[in-house]
Amino acid sequence: MTGTHATSCISADGARVVVDAALAAAADLGVAVVVWVLDPGGNDVAMTRMDGSPLLSRQVAADKAWTAVAFGQETTWWSELLTAQPPLSALGRGNRLMPVPGGVPLVVAGAVVGGVGVSGATSEQDHAIARAAAQALTEMGNR
Secondary structure (H helix, E strand, C coil), rough: CCCCCCCCCHHHHHHHHHHHHHHHHHHCCCCCCCEEEEEECCCEEEEHHHHHCCCCCCHHHHHHHHHHHHHCCCCCHHHHHHHHCCHHHHHHHCCCCCCCCEEEEEEEECCEEEEEEEECCHHHHHHHHHHHHHHHHHHHHHC
């Protein structure tokens, strides 16, 4: 985390750590995904599409990252909330809210510095990959 927003915004180097960890986790699972990293303002920092990942996964990964950073919650939080309160599902129509697993806020030293979204595999695999990516950044930031 370098630059003027060192404690509040993911750096390009941090985004590379996230992407590399996600790609390694996806390779371990034998799946092809898209990985999208946003800063706290929802701005693109990095995106990688693995060969063979579904075309639609590009937008889904971006929206998962946006949902995670916009609310500071894993997208599984929304999945659980919408299961408990089905009328809220209308919130997901026509905007970027992506209430399915695979989006995780990126946290360093207790601060949300961005979000990562992963799409292309099963929901469970997307979520596991996103968590592994977020964990790699947390561990880098805590060194």
